[in-house]
Every structure is written in C-alpha cells, then in structure tokens.
Amino acid sequence: MSTVAECLFCRIVAGEVPADVVATSADAIAFRDINPQAPVHVLVVPRDHHADVAQLAAADPALLAAVVGLADQVASSEGDGQFRLVFNTGPEAGQSVFHVHAHLLAGARLGWTPA
Numbered sequence: 001m002s003t004v005a006e007c008l009f010c011r012i013v014a015g016e017v018p019a020d021v022v023a024t025s026a027d028a029i030a031f032r033d034i035n036p037q038a039p040v041h042v043l044v045v046p047r048d049h050h051a052d053v054a055q056l057a058a059a060d061p062a063l064l065a066a067v068v069g070l071a072d073q074v075a076s077s078e079g080d081g082q083f084r085l086v087f088n089t090g091p092e093a094g095q096s097v098f099h100v101h102a103h104l105l106a107g108a109r110l111g112w113t114p115a
C-alpha cells in the first residue's frame, strides 16, 4: 500500500481522520463529502495514493476501474443507479486534495454549468 503521511485522504483511508464511510472494497473506499453539492455527494478514493486520475490511469488502470465500480455500487445503494462522476484534475479545474477522488453526484436531475 502506498501512502503519503500528510495526505488528508490517505489519513481517512487509514482511519486517522473520521469520515462518514458509505462503502468499502479491497481497493477503494467511499465517504460523504463534507460540503455536499447534490443530494448524494460521495467521494470514492483508491486506498493507494495517486495524485490525480491521469496518474492513476497510467500507473494502475485496474485500480481506476475499481474506483468506478465502487461508485456504481454506491449510486445504486443511495439512489436509482444514475450518476455523474467528476475527477477534478489540477487547481484550475477545482482540485484541492491531491489524492485522486471521484465525486459521485446523484439523487437529483443535475445541472450542467461548470463555467
């Protein structure tokens, strides 16, 4: 397992920082965002540390698939199975935590106005 000592999401994975965990798998965990932007707003993160989705895809595509699979599972358990996945990649795109995470958004008809 790869971890970075000061990384917030590595600390959540390790249980050192509390989170409202909704699902886990061998490779990933899902927990509620502290500042939800939709009725269902869950962050899905690989247990291993990768900075962003591009680096994860290059280093371990199966782990990216595991993240998507856990998101799909949560979308079905929390709603009707329809969902949006957002991977903010880089500060200008809104990334503030540099441990890759999928924002799973669901539970309503979602708007489409990122700019």
Ligand code: 5GP
Binding pocket: 008, 019, 020, 031, 032, 033, 034, 035, 036, 043, 088, 094, 095, 096, 097, 098
């Ligand atoms: P980003 O801005 O990197 O795409 O997304 C980071 C997300 O993490 C934000 O939506 C923010 O609300 C959430 N977040 C930041 N700190 C914490 C925390 O300590 N716990 C939880 N559950 N979410 C957090």
Ligand code: ZN
Binding pocket: 003, 004, 007, 008, 009, 010, 011, 048, 049, 050, 098, 099
């Ligand atoms: Zn990390």
